[in-house]
Amino acid sequence: MLLTIGLAAMCIGVAVSVVGIALPRASAPVPFTTFLQYATMAGILSIGSTVMYVVHRYDGARLALSVGDAGMVLAAGTMTVAVAALSTRRRRAALGVVTAIAITTAIVTASTSEDTSLVIKAAVLTVVSGACALAAARSPVVPHTPARLLATAMGLYAVYSAARAVVGVTTGWAGPVGAVFRSLEIGAAIAIATVLVCGLTVILSLGSATRLSDSDPQELTVIAISDARLVAAAYGPDRLRSLVDELRVAAHALDDRAVDVRHGVATALPSALSTLGDQMQNAFGWNPEEIALLSERGGRRGRIDQR
Incomplete structure (x- = not known):
């Protein structure tokens, strides 16, 4: 009963805090939007993993246990990618590595005893969760307090x-320890608490981002066509x-507070030059x-040449 209540609380908490709040913020600056997208993926994966564990709990299906273990590794790995603020190429490579590790974990779970697979999964989660902790502590995209909490x-x-x-x-699993x-039950309680903290991290990050975007004056970066006469x-x-x-x-499209300036635009996007460079390549070829x-050059609101 307690496990069922805990699972329900986790699913509701993740759905509301990560999916319900994060997805509507798709207009946030690109690095933060990427964090929200991958945090959402991690939340969905954690819910799917939980469902598989419940299925295994009640009917003993080994396939459900394998999928649940893979989903658990994928959730932790995806959250690591979310907070790391990697470039597109490195992000794809990292996701490929995480996926390979998750598939390997699923194969081990399906082909070995539960006692052995539990040890392997615990070892894998030690590495992946530790990597996520380090990435969160150094994250350039998650605000300080939520990053430390995560x-x-x-x-x-x-x-x-x-x-x-x-x-x-x-000592093995037979003794009291x-x-x-x-x-x-203990493992589920700890995992549920961890997932809920991840959801809380997203909520706090959104609050910090909102306060930052509402601050005034706001530092802007001007991105313009250099030496327009020669280009013309x-x-x-x-x-x-x-x-x-x-x-x-x-x-x-990326920053609804952007201001048109001579031969370009002033924006509050972080890493504006590289962000817009990627966008121009991907969206406009x-x-x-x-x-x-x-x-690129810096500026402040109200002091920008808008000719």
Whole structure:
């Protein structure tokens, strides 16, 4: 009964805090939006993993246990990617590694005894959760307080998983200590608490982002076409105008507070030059030579040349 109540609370908490609140904030700056998207994925994976464990609990299906273990590893790994603020290429590579580890964990669970697979899963979660704790502690995208909260929660879960693995290898699951660390109820309670902290992290991050976006004056970065006269001479004034228009469309799509300036746009996007460079390449097909035309300079609201 307590396990069922805990699972229900976790599912509701994650659904409300991560999915219900995070997804409507899709207009946030790109790095923070990426964090929200991957945190949402981690929340969904944790819910799916929980459902599989419940299925295994009531009918003993080994496939459900394998999928649940894989989902648990994927959830922790995806949260690691969420807070790490990696480039697109590195993010894809990291997800590939996490997926490979999760699939391997599922295969081990399906092909070995439950006692052995529990040790392997605990060891894997020690590494993945520890990596998430380190990434959260150094995260450039998650605000300070939520990042420390997440780092603490994932660090504690890594310690718990490590203790589980050590007990399983040394004393086994038969003794009183082994029984405690093998307990489904205790393990579920700790996992539920960790997932709820992850959801709380998203809520606190959204609150911090809202307060930051409402602050005034706000530091802006001007991204513009450098040496517009030479560009107009080389490509023609129509092409220059087209480049500027596309740049402004991209900036306004990512930052609803962006301000048009001479031959460019002023925006509060973090890492504005690289963010808009990626957006121009992905959304408008700019080539490297065109992206190289972009230049960056700082400014403050009310002191920007809007000619």
